[in-house]
Amino acid sequence: MSHATPADPARSTTPARVYLDNGGRAPWHPLARQAFEQSLADGWADPRRLHAEGRRAARLLDAAREAIAAVLGARTQEVHLTPGHTASLHAAVASAAAARRRAGSAVVVGAVERAAVLHAARLAGGASTGAGGGTGAGGVAGGAGWGGTAESPGPIPVDRFGRVDADAMAAAVRAPGVALAALQHANGEVGTVQPVEAVHDAARAAGVPLLVDAGASVGHVAVPDTWDLLAADPADWGGPAGIGVLAVRQRVRTVAVGPEDEDPWAPGGVSVPLAFAAAVALQAVESDRVAQDARRRALVERVRAEVARIPDVEVVGDPDGRLPHVATFSFLYVDGEALVTELDRHGFAVGSGSACTASTLEPSHVLGAMGVLTHGNVRIALDRSTTAEEVERFLAVLPGAVARVREMLGVGGL
Amino acid sequence: MSHATPADPARSTTPARVYLDNGGRAPWHPLARQAFEQSLADGWADPRRLHAEGRRAARLLDAAREAIAAVLGARTQEVHLTPGHTASLHAAVASAAAARRRAGSAVVVGAVERAAVLHAARLAGGASTGAGGGTGAGGVAGGAGWGGTAESPGPIPVDRFGRVDADAMAAAVRAPGVALAALQHANGEVGTVQPVEAVHDAARAAGVPLLVDAGASVGHVAVPDTWDLLAADPADWGGPAGIGVLAVRQRVRTVAVGPEDEDPWAPGGVSVPLAFAAAVALQAVESDRVAQDARRRALVERVRAEVARIPDVEVVGDPDGRLPHVATFSFLYVDGEALVTELDRHGFAVGSGSACTASTLEPSHVLGAMGVLTHGNVRIALDRSTTAEEVERFLAVLPGAVARVREMLGVGGL
Structure with missing residues (x-):
């Protein structure tokens, strides 16, 4: 019988997995x-x-x-x-x-x-x-x-x-x-x-x-x-x-x-x-919401700034009036499901598309209503246990993953 | 942190409690x-x-x-x-x-x-x-x-x-x-x-x-x-x-x-x-349903036979084509809630009235449709862990509990 803490499953394999899909259903708090x-x-x-x-x-x-x-x-x-x-x-x-x-x-x-x-x-x-x-x-x-x-x-x-x-x-x-x-x-x-x-x-x-x-x-x-x-x-x-x-x-x-x-x-x-x-x-x-707010908000700021440097990306959502732990972006010339899968292969779990209804391939009504790109969409949601080091590892692999998916779709040269 | 098995809470006090309300919501199987x-x-x-x-x-x-x-x-x-x-x-x-x-x-x-x-x-x-x-x-x-x-x-x-x-x-x-x-x-x-x-x-x-x-x-x-x-x-x-x-x-x-x-x-x-x-x-x-069926059916037979000997009682439900673990009876001149409480004081948990909707004081539509007594009703449902000894203890206290409730209601002399 396992007595691992809820966050462990995402990290129990080698190399350690990074779980960045903690919205809507997160690991149980210990x-x-x-x-x-x-x-x-x-x-x-x-x-x-x-x-x-x-x-x-x-x-x-x-x-x-x-x-x-x-x-x-x-x-x-x-x-x-x-x-x-x-x-x-x-x-x-x-x-x-x-x-x-x-x-x-x-x-x-x-x-x-x-x-x-x-x-x-x-x-x-x-x-x-x-x-x-x-x-x-x-x-x-x-x-x-x-x-x-x-x-x-x-x-x-x-x-x-x-x-x-x-x-x-x-x-x-x-x-x-x-x-x-x-x-x-x-x-x-x-x-x-x-x-x-x-x-x-x-x-x-x-x-x-x-x-x-x-x-x-x-x-x-x-x-x-x-x-x-x-x-x-x-x-x-x-x-x-x-x-x-x-x-x-x-x-x-x-x-x-x-x-x-x-x-x-x-x-x-x-x-x-x-x-x-x-x-x-x-x-x-x-009990530690205020501290977690500041910590996660800083990590999200860093993610939004770094992701914006990837070519042909739209960083989505209000830059200021926002949740502290969620970051969303849409990549031109990328299929969202393919990007999720590519990131998953490299040890990173993220959400995609209409994150609340990921079982369908319908474009998100949220992104549609906002008038932003409805495809190539990825959402990350940081857990309270997510570390800065994990975020940096994610940022290090994301540009390559995007490029590979674009290559698969034949738009690598764009 | 407790590592007790689910059945333990009913037995952790002194004298050991007997939980006989295992219908609709039973203790978790270990x-x-x-x-x-x-x-x-x-x-x-x-x-x-x-x-x-x-x-x-x-x-x-x-x-x-x-x-x-x-x-x-x-x-x-x-x-x-x-x-x-x-x-x-x-x-x-x-x-x-x-x-x-x-x-x-x-x-x-x-x-x-x-x-x-x-x-x-x-x-x-x-x-x-x-x-x-x-x-x-x-x-x-x-x-x-x-x-x-x-x-x-x-x-x-x-x-x-x-x-x-x-x-x-x-x-x-x-x-x-x-x-x-x-x-x-x-x-x-x-x-x-x-x-x-x-x-x-x-x-x-x-x-x-x-x-x-x-x-x-x-x-x-x-x-x-x-x-x-x-x-x-x-x-x-x-x-x-x-x-x-x-x-x-x-x-x-x-x-x-x-x-x-x-x-x-x-x-x-x-x-x-x-x-x-x-x-x-x-x-x-x-995996042990057949064995449990025979064992619990025999206990229920015993309960139905013994309870029938209490004065002014109606043993309810089909005597043959029935669930193996459920026994129900209605007592004349008894309030069901009062009897549940009296039994509870003596360490026995049973269901009462419309067992599926015990939160209301409405008479059971089931008993009403059957044309039997709708008040003074008690249901027991045996768990797989219920023992013959527990059932005997219940049968030993039930007549006295019924008599006491009847006395409280001023019908003890009937």
Whole structure:
């Protein structure tokens, strides 16, 4: 039985591998693993049962919610656990929009939200989820299927850095027939931080609740308090996959969409050990977040500057208002999948293309909305354990890998 | 850090506790724990990624699906992992019903299916989910909201043992406008095995797919091959919560209800270590299933016989066609919650009432449909590690506990 720390697998082969794809699903924080093992011994029972084992599991679950609430600036009873981040987003959009059906059913979304948000918004009845953001300012699409008088806005465009147009989003939120607005805290694919505060101000003035997808930011940067619903992703901060976090301010009305006798946010319940591990991991990464922010930000700065020197490259995302650990670039004359594979052969794991949906070969809707190159794309996301030496090794091999892929594609002479 | 086996917490206090609530969520099988730790080292990465770590996780996930498929008598590609059993049931009903929209939208269900199935069937557009089963033979409720010409059947009644009326279900399946039928393999609350084979014959003849909820049976009894979709619950067989299994025969048409670029059965993906632990646990419990069946069946026989000697008790469920490890009884003049608490004080953990939805104080729709006492209900579910001595200790304290609760309620003299 292995007692290696979670980061070890990436380094256990010779030559030592460098894992630079720590976004969305990162190795478990070592303390998360300890917490999981402890709570598996004490919290394996169903926390809804009345006996001592059930009550002990319920106490662990409440402790997890309390710890997460403290980091999010929420009350314990406002924090719900879900089967995962995608489930959080779907449930939040469906439930909050349904509760405001009388006001309308349009869901105003940014153009670079996750596919789950775009999809749930379309299901809720209002928003167009076409990937046409970024091609025009505030274009509106006809709102079909919900009988309101207002038109439903398409996704709100973003600028070339991926930052949503706060004025356009504010205007869209103020329009009649809007049930809900959704804006990510930061984009996990390109790192750009969004103007959540300005949009929340506008939404609050309009009486529209704002869902903030903080799935790429919690554990990495400070969480704003400008949200009505907030979704966060344990698998992104060094906690387990298979569990999600959704915080809902007590003032926000929601409608349960499942059977009445189930937890509406997690029908069938959640795994208590996973919840506890998620909470312990969050406490752990919060405890040195500021130091890790500075350290990783400096490494990312270095990566962005060095990569910019490679010919025919576009370094993607906001240079300033960004996540500390994510760097993204698109290479002209390069196939992203081929570059990932070439880097992998040389011991470096990176993400590619639409990093959130790497299983498809579709171009990223995020990059498309930004109006930047949608192919030849690579994303790195630094773990807290990533060292400067590893980053330097990556920077040393990247130009050669790009050149080799270009040669394979017959554009080496360009 | 504790290295206790999962069963230890129930026995670590003095006097040793006896945990008899191993249905729906049981302690992890020790091998599941080992498998989890090993696959956390090798399978923490996102299996959808292209790099070595992602491919390694994908291989573990495929191995898990293959092992589960072998037990279910399915092909590997027919086995899907989901966020949990409730999610499996919801997705299976919604997806299979939507794929047959042209045939109709009614979903024929047994009256003692899980709440998730009843709810999903109602959502799909046809079935009434009222708890009125058992009060009449084959009554039909008007099918609202789906524009078909056929009437939608209400839940198919069950007899006093909780066994569904196979003839009535066959007739309902043959009616026009039916998209899907759903019948559990066995009822987890009372243990009764359902006539899945007869209903599958009728459904196949009618061209209607049958969803079998085997969440209470897989790992305990042999799995029939008379299904088109089959849902199974790792948390019930000694695997982890937070993951579910849904097998769909390749011939069955389904419609993805989520974003196109996501796994339709697990949007956002599943935890590979949980999947691997679930598969290893299933292999482990299958390896001595026959021996455990005989051993636990004898203990349950003993419990049912002894409990029947307590005054004013109804021993619930089919005496013969039943799960080997579940025993359920309802006591007149007893409040179920009070009895669970009284037993808990004396070191015995049992389930109560609607064991699947113990968080509510609603009477069980299962017991209601059976036409038996819906209060004063207690369920025990024996783990593979439960000993005869533990069962005898339980039988020794139960009559006194019942008498004390009756005294508290002022009916001690009855």
